[in-house]
Amino acid sequence: xxxxxxxxxxxxxxxxxxxxxxxxxxxxxxxxxxxxxxxxxxxxxxxxxxxxxxxxxxxxxxxxxxxxxxxxxxxxxxxxxxxxxxxxxxxxxxxxxxxxxxxxxxxxxxxxxxxxxxxxxxxxxxxxxxxxxxxxxxxxxxxxxxxxxx
Amino acid sequence: xxxxxxxxxxxxxxxxxxxxxxxxxxxxxxxxxxxxxxxxxxxxxxxxxxxxxxxxxxxxxxxxxxxxxxxxxxxxxxxxxxxxxxxxxxxxxxxxxxxxxxxxxxxxxxxxxxxxxxxxxxxxxxxxxxxxxxxxxxxxxxxxxxxxxxxxxxxxxxxxxxxxxxxxxxxxxxxxxxxxxxxxxxxxxxxxxxxxxxxxxxxxxxxxxxxxxxxxxxxxxxxxxxxxxxxxxxxxxxxxxxxxxxxxxxxxxxxxxxxxxxxxxxxxxxxxxxxxxxxxxxxxxxxxxxxxxxxxxxxxxxxxxxxxxxxxxxxxxxxxxxxxxxxxxxxxxxxxxxxxxxxxxxxxxxxxxxxxxxxxxxxxxxxxxxxxxxxxxxxx
Numbered sequence: 001x002x003x004x005x006x007x008x009x010x011x012x013x014x015x016x017x018x019x020x021x022x023x024x025x026x027x028x029x030x031x032x033x034x035x036x037x038x039x040x041x042x043x044x045x046x047x048x049x050x051x052x053x054x055x056x057x058x059x060x061x062x063x064x065x066x067x068x069x070x071x072x073x074x075x076x077x078x079x080x081x082x083x084x085x086x087x088x089x090x091x092x093x094x095x096x097x098x099x100x101x102x103x104x105x106x107x108x109x110x111x112x113x114x115x116x117x118x119x120x121x122x123x124x125x126x127x128x129x130x131x132x133x134x135x136x137x138x139x140x141x142x143x144x145x146x147x148x149x150x
Numbered sequence: 151x152x153x154x155x156x157x158x159x160x161x162x163x164x165x166x167x168x169x170x171x172x173x174x175x176x177x178x179x180x181x182x183x184x185x186x187x188x189x190x191x192x193x194x195x196x197x198x199x200x201x202x203x204x205x206x207x208x209x210x211x212x213x214x215x216x217x218x219x220x221x222x223x224x225x226x227x228x229x230x231x232x233x234x235x236x237x238x239x240x241x242x243x244x245x246x247x248x249x250x251x252x253x254x255x256x257x258x259x260x261x262x263x264x265x266x267x268x269x270x271x272x273x274x275x276x277x278x279x280x281x282x283x284x285x286x287x288x289x290x291x292x293x294x295x296x297x298x299x300x301x302x303x304x305x306x307x308x309x310x311x312x313x314x315x316x317x318x319x320x321x322x323x324x325x326x327x328x329x330x331x332x333x334x335x336x337x338x339x340x341x342x343x344x345x346x347x348x349x350x351x352x353x354x355x356x357x358x359x360x361x362x363x364x365x366x367x368x369x370x371x372x373x374x375x376x377x378x379x380x381x382x383x384x385x386x387x388x389x390x391x392x393x394x395x396x397x398x399x400x401x402x403x404x405x406x407x408x409x410x411x412x413x414x415x416x417x418x419x420x421x422x423x424x425x426x427x428x429x430x431x432x433x434x435x436x437x438x439x440x441x442x443x444x445x446x447x448x449x450x451x452x453x454x455x456x457x458x459x460x461x462x463x464x465x466x467x468x469x470x471x472x473x474x475x476x477x478x479x480x481x482x483x484x485x486x487x488x489x490x491x492x493x494x495x496x497x498x499x500x501x502x503x504x505x506x507x508x509x510x511x512x513x514x515x516x517x518x519x520x521x522x523x524x525x526x527x528x529x530x
Contacts, residue, residue, distance in 0.1 A: 012280040015271045045395075046278050072297035072400060075347035080285035092284060092293055092346070094395050104279045104395035116347035125300040142281050 011083040013140045020047045022061060027141050030133040032064040034099055043099040066131035068097040068145065073107055073123055075116040089116050095129055095145050108132060109146035122147075155415050157245035159372040159379030160237075160527070162192025163492040166257060166361030169478055170329050173262040173359070177207065178215050180257025180361025180480075185216055188363035193376040194251060199365075201249040203240060204256065205232030206482055212255060222249045228389060229516020230429060230482040233362075234523035237488070238385035240366045250367060256485035257361030275393045284394065287431060288354055290518040292346035294400035295434035299348060301401055302449040308348075310452035311433035312339045315352045315475055317460035318430060322472025324462060324502035329356045330476040353433045355474035355483070362485035364492065380492050383509075383528045384416030389521035397519060404522040405442035405513060412524040418509065420445060425494050425510040426466070427487040430473040435515055443513060443524070462502065470494060470502050484514035484523070495529040 016024040023046075026033040036043045037051035038058040044051060051059050071094045079088040091107040107129065110122050129145040136142055164187030166180040181204065189195060201222035202209045208225035224239050226232055233256055240252035270276060275284070284290060299307045316339060322328035334352065342351035372379035386408035391397045413419065420443075428443075430436045437451045446454035458466035469475075471490040474483045491510040493499045507529075514523045 011283075012276065012285075014277040014281060017272055017277075020277070046274060072293050072300070074289065074292035074296050074349075075344075076283055076289055077344040077347060078288075080283055080289055084283045084285075087283070089344075089347075090283060092282060092289055094293060094400075102395055104282055104284055104393075106282045116344050120347060125297065136281070140281075144282075 008085045009083045011136060013136055019049050023047045024140060027133065027143055028139065030141060032066050032131050032143050033061050034064050034097070034101065036060050036062050043097075043101050045097070045101040045103050062099070064131070065098050067148075068095040068103075068129055070107065070123070070125055070127045070129055070145075071096045071102060072125060075119055077116050089114065089119060091119070091123065093145060103143070106144045107146070108134075108144045152245035154241055154245050155383055155417070156369055156381050158241040158366050159369050159381045160364050160366050160488070160492050161372045161375045161377055161379055162188040162190070162194065162365035163489045164188040164191050164363060165327070165489060169327055169360040170358050171261055172259065175259065175359065177257045177259045177263065178211070180259065180359065181212055181255045181363070182216060182257070184257060184361035184363035185253060185255045188365050189253070191377065192365040194365060198251045199253045201240065201243060201252040203233075203236040203252060203254040205236075206256070206258060218253070222252075228521035230431065230484045231514030231516035231521045231523040232482060233485040233488060234512055234514035234525050235387045235521070237366065237382060237525045238387060238523070241382045241385065244366065244368050250371070252366040253363065254366070254485075255361070255363040256480070256482060258480035258482060259359040260480035261357045261359050279393055279395060287518070288346045288349055290394040291432045291434055292349045293394060294397070294519055295353075295432065296348050297400045298434065298438065302452070306452035307437070310437050310455045311353055312336055313455050313460065314430070314433040314436050315339050317464070318469050318473040318475045320461040321470050321502060322476035324500075325472045325477055326500075328472040328477040329358050330472075349432065349434075352475075355431050355479035356476065358478045358480055360478045360480040360486070362489045364488055378496055378529055380495050381528050381530075383418065383526040384412040384414070385523070385525045386411030386415075387521070387523045389517070391520055392517060394518040400519070401438065402448070403438050403442040403515065403519060405439050405515070405524065408522045408524040409443045409513070412526050416526040416528075418526065422509050423511050424467065424504060424507045425470065425491060426468045427491050427510060427512045428468055429483060429487060429513060429515040430469055430475050431479065431483065431515065433475065435519070436469075438519070439513055439515060443511070467504050467507075470499065470504065482516070484516065487512045487514060488525070491527050495527060
């Protein structure tokens with residue numbers, strides 16, 4: 001049992017597909033890139049070859065500033081799977097990016113406490129955040145966000 | 151278009167034999183038992199059924215297991231709201247003369263199969279949300295509920311969630327098949343452990359093994375069957391996203407649209423309702439749904455709830471079975487909304503029976519606050 005407790009199983013990692021392998025390649029290099037519809041200039045997430053706004057194939061990749069604000073968040077106390085056992089409690093977040101789209105992520109850099117209300121005292125809706133990257137495997141790094149001043 | 155209002159009626163509805171913790175039964179057994187019980191209730195046999203509807207495992211697996219060769223098949227699977235949505239689909243087919251008897255079933259070993267499910271690794275949720283721990287409903291719904299607290303006030307939202315949890319438990323105490331029937335005080339609610347902040351345990355539904363089924367046929371045929379027909383008065387359905395991060399606003403449900411068609415078709419208003427069966431995966435789901443169905447304005451839910459008595463003997467009968475919060479929640483809960491509405495409309499609800507119940511609203515929410523189905527039911 002103690003052995004089973006020692007190392008949590010790996011967290012889920014994306015399996016890059018043709019429509020997002022560029023996204024994950026750039027994330028590996030610690031850059032956040034987004035897809036933009038060239039017909040109407042809307043920047044959207046998640047990446048798709050054909051834009052959800054105009055259903056257009058006329059799309060391009062742009063490099064994001066990495067800045068945004070916290071749309072909403074929650075603190076997972078009970079880990080959803082054993083992979084997140086050692087992370088809990090941790091902050092789930094949805095960030096409004098400066099470019100105008102919304103991205104699911106984690107808010108990092110918040111002092112960890114078994115009482116989520118104490119963690120919550122450090123977090124506000126609308127707070128300024130910026131991208132950072134967590135290396136998960138040799139091939140995958142995921143964009144996470146941290147408070148701008150931390 | 152064929153007239154849909156009063157074209158068809160629910161003529162049988164039932165649950166699976168055992169509910170709650172049933173580790174010895176598969177999901178398909180719950181489907182079959184509920185189907186068997188519902189057909190018996192309807193005074194019909196399997197051979198009368200020419201259309202099958204289910205969600206989760208599709209109708210291929212279901213109809214084979216039941217031994218039915220349908221000529222109409224519908225596996226619309228948009229989360230726990232699916233079975234509410236199936237009603238409209240069945241009524242449309244009946245009104246157009248395509249089918250005669252529709253069987254809608256649900257069965258899910260929600261508790262006993264926990265952690266067994268595997269997902270498509272290329273699905274959008276798996277790729278973009280799961281790596282961050284957005285896994286399972288409590289995570290996704292808590293994110294949304296927290297935004298509501300920010301927009302409309304933390305304390306009043308908390309009070310509303312607690313009231314929903316406590317009054318739903320009071321109804322469950324009157325339901326012998328309810329999974330959680332113990333007393334719940336405000337202190338109990340506040341002291342229940344955190345699952346995902348801002349959700350306490352008592353903001354979250356129970357997780358059970360359970361099944362349910364109902365049978366729909368034309369109103370003409372329904373009149374010749376043993377039970378009083380529960381007429382389908384109106385319905386509406388829709389969805390506006392799949393995964394939570396793509397929800398246009400996490401404080402606005404598609405219920406804002408689905409109820410309009412339902413009420414228009416039925417030609418009734420909110421004031422005509424005796425019972426509201428509102429999907430309660432979480433306390434927040436109920437608060438949001440009441441607003442988007444138009445019982446009150448956006449952000450007014452907490453005051454509305456404060457002004458009503460939701461529990462037994464009150465002036466706003468809702469979730470009289472004890473809901474997903476206390477009675478049963480197998481994962482795709484919508485089936486149990488329909489079965490309870492039928493039970494109340496027929497006057498068969500025992501200790502929890504409403505004095506007057508002629509018109510009921512059923513609203514299912516599925517996915518990550520993604521899909522919605524409103525159905526209005528009535529009895530003569």
